[in-house]
Amino acid sequence: MTAEVRKPAMVVGIDDSEHSFYALQWTLRRFFSTAGSPFQLVVVHSKPSLTSVVGLAGPGAADVLPFVDSDLKKIALLTIERAKDLCSAFAVGDIQYEILEGDPRNALCEAVEKHQAEILVVGSHGYGAIKRAVLGSVSDHCAHHAQCTVMIVKKPKPNN
Numbered sequence: 370m371t372a373e374v375r376k377p378a379m380v381v382g383i384d385d386s387e388h389s390f391y392a393l394q395w396t397l398r399r400f401f402s403t404a405g406s407p408f409q410l411v412v413v414h415s416k417p418s419l420t421s422v423v424g425l426a427g428p429g430a431a432d433v434l435p436f437v438d439s440d441l442k443k444i445a446l447l448t449i450e451r452a453k454d455l456c457s458a459f460a461v462g463d464i465q466y467e468i469l470e471g472d473p474r475n476a477l478c479e480a481v482e483k484h485q486a487e488i489l490v491v492g493s494h495g496y497g498a499i500k501r502a503v504l505g506s507v508s509d510h511c512a513h514h515a516q517c518t519v520m521i522v523k524k525p526k527p528n529n
Contacts, residue, residue: 376463378484379408382415382477382491382507385448392492392522393452397459408488409463412452413480415473416445474510481515489515493523 381396383389393412400406419438445468456464469476481489491508508521 376407376409377488378411378486379488379490380411380413380477380480380484380486382413382473382480382489382511383448383452384414384473385444385451386492386494388492388494388524390451390455390492391524392490393455395522396490396520397456397461401456401459401461404462406461406463409465409484410456410461411465411467411480411484411486412449412456413467413469413477414445414448414452415476416441416468416470417472418470473507474514477507477511478515481517486517488518488520490520490522493521 379396379400381393383393396410400408401410419434419441449466449468452466467480469480477489477491480486489511491511493508508519512519512521
């Protein structure tokens with residue numbers, strides 16, 4: 370009786386930006402361009418929670434919430450569909466797609482723990498120090514808090 374050896378997981382965090390899809394494509398080219406990749410691929414999209422998008426103060430907020438929630442779900446599904454389309458062009462044998470809810474910084478770190486990932490891949494939006502300080506950098510947070518190696522993939526700047 371032989372036990373099936375589980376491949377180590379590689380988690381790729383995506384949102385609906387070109388930067389994250391560049392990171393996914395970069396990862397697919399480097400690690401999944403031939404059959405027999407040493408990794409199981411887990412593609413994770415973090416859908417913002419409704420309360421993080423809409424302030425619950427003010428009259429009429431309850432009327433807007435179902436529409437905002439519906440839009441967030443549509444964006445999440447479209448993002449995963451786009452990732453599936455991209456992945457279908459590569460020889461990825463073992464792949465999972467997940468939509469998690471919440472702050473992407475925490476969601477990605479939780480996905481790493483859940484899958485016992487060896488590598489987390491995230492794209493870089495290329496924000497400067499001020500924007501990173503105001504918006505909070507997902508890649509910075511993950512680099513400091515994820516319990517695995519974190520690969521931050523930067524999209525090359527176009528040559529002018």
